[in-house]
Amino acid sequence: MTRVVSMYFNRAADILNLDPNYRLILGLPGRELAVNLPVEMDSGEIQIFPGYRVQHHVAMGPMHGGLRYRPDLTLDDLRALALWATLTSAVADVPFGGSMGGIICDPNQLSIHELERLTRRYVVEILDIIGTERDILAPDFSTDQQVMAWIMDTYSMHARQTVTAIVTGKPLELGGSHGSHESVGYGVWCLLDATFKHLGNKPAQPRVAIQGAGRRGGSAAKLLHQAGYKVIAITDSGGGVYHPDGLDVPDVLEYFAHNGSLAGYTEADTLTDEELLTIDCDVLVPAYLQNQITAKNAYKLRCRILCEAAYGASTVEASQILDDSDIYVIPAIMGESGGTIVRYFEWVQNRIGFRWRRHVVLERLRDKVTAMYHNVVKAAETYGVNLRDASYLVGVQHMGRDLALRGIYA
Incomplete structure (x- = not known):
């Protein structure tokens, strides 16, 4: 997957004549963490599961990205997905950077109790690099509202207070947003x-x-x-x-x-x-x-x-x-x-302690998606490219602009 996202990222950077230093910084993850997760199985034996968290960049705001459980997961996949998450936020004008995490496992072969222990151990191992203003987790392939609830609870126990904004895509009863599932x-x-x-x-x-x-x-x-x-x-x-x-x-x-x-x-x-x-x-x-x-x-x-x-x-x-x-x-x-936008809305609602009604969430989602589409179409017409290239142009331009405004701390 890295080949795909890198090809279009670099093509957009070429068209925009992006500063080579910015291209170097934005084209690579800012941090990669690998952990080995010992989990007690229902049988009493201990198994070790490899886990990762890839954080792309914070130029646009705190990072936000999914957590997936797959037996064929690779670190290269997560690097690509983290960059895609940043680009999605950028093209949708959402103030998030991108991240992505995963555990190499087959969730279909784990009991609900084993899955919970695995999830909670993963949170403890990455505790130092996540937070409501650092990196917010979200559901992805083979993770769902229940997994997000376990993550929120584990993080909250260590913080000694309920921290709903550490995850998005969680149950409505625990601070989730209307419209999240759809x-x-x-x-x-x-x-x-x-x-x-x-x-x-x-x-x-x-x-x-x-x-x-x-x-x-x-x-x-x-x-x-x-x-x-x-x-x-x-x-x-x-x-x-x-x-x-x-x-x-x-x-x-x-x-x-x-x-x-x-x-x-x-x-x-x-x-x-x-x-x-x-x-x-x-x-x-x-x-x-x-x-x-x-x-x-x-x-x-x-x-x-x-x-x-x-x-x-x-x-x-x-x-x-x-x-x-x-x-x-x-x-x-x-x-x-659509998923990134509503998850941003959920994070905002958690931080202000107020839940929007479903029609408000969906109306604001439609406004953001429609504005994004017209911005990308305008870029396509301006640069004479197709919609895919135009979307990367908008995303890379947004990322480069924010990095230029913040500067490089070196």
């Missing part, structure tokens, strides 16, 4: 609405295919369905469903929530991830994992708009193919922005 999906909807207004020729019911049925993909499917889009295909790690006349999205998502997979759903045809990515549709939303669109399938895409809702959804080679295609690409640093 934030990425709502951001995707706002982006597509702005895109169709900009491009024109919006179909009466745009046909949408979505890879992912969880926090990102599921919320996008639900909201787009409610807005009159025709969601014709959804896949998850266990299978996929397709209906050319449109899926019964509430029924599909209810089945997924009850079973944890779309496998076995009988009210629609089955399809694979590969079939979904190359299906004939107006909008394709990859909202699951990285490296889904590759050099092998990029030529086969038959969508009009590709809205990436997962970092690194397209490989370097696929991105270059898409740059030369007629597909209108909304890059992940825009497609993921």
Whole structure:
């Protein structure tokens, strides 16, 4: 993933003629911490799990980023994700730097008690480098509201006071924000609405295919369905469903929530991830994992708009193919922005001790996403580039500006 984000970061830096010193500083993480986490398993034995926290830069404000649990996690992945987190904040005009953390484990093989002990041990090991004005944690792949609650509680016990703002994406009862669970999906909807207004020729019911049925993909499917889009295909790690006349999205998502997979759903045809990515549709939303669109399938895409809702959804080679295609690409640093924006709102609400109503959160989210889209379109027109390059231009320009204003303490 580092190859993708570095390629577009450096391309933007070239176009902007970014100061070489700023390019050097902003292109690398400011800090990387590796820890080994001893955890007592339910059997009584001790296992060691490697964990990491990568903090990119603080030029724009305190850092904020996810925590993911995956058996195939690499430090290189986390470096890329931390830079993407900074760029997303920058393009969305959110005063956060980017960070990313992870633990190498298979959460499906751990009991709920083992997962809790692992999470709490991780917090203790990174305690010195996180904080409400330093680095705020958020849910990511295989982490959820419960994991955020454990993190908040562990940090609070050491601080000897309740510190809600140390995490975002936590339960509403513990200081979470209305609109948090649907934030990425709502951001995707706002982006597509702005895109169709900009491009024109919006179909009466745009046909949408979505890879992912969880926090990102599921919320996008639900909201787009409610807005009159025709969601014709959804896949998850266990299978996929397709209906050319449109899926019964509430029924599909209810089945997924009850079973944890779309496998076995009988009210629609089955399809694979590969079939979904190359299906004939107006909008394709990859909202699951990285490296889904590759050099092998990029030529086969038959969508009009590709809205990436997962970092690194397209490989370097696929991105270059898409740059030369007629597909209108909304890059992940825009497609993921809804989550970053609402998590910033949650942090603000925690700090002032007041919760906004759901309609206020979503109205402010729509305002931020719409403004971001128009800023990126303006940059695309100014520099004569596509939307992906333009989004990186806006992000890198914002990062470079803040670093220049603060100066380099050396």
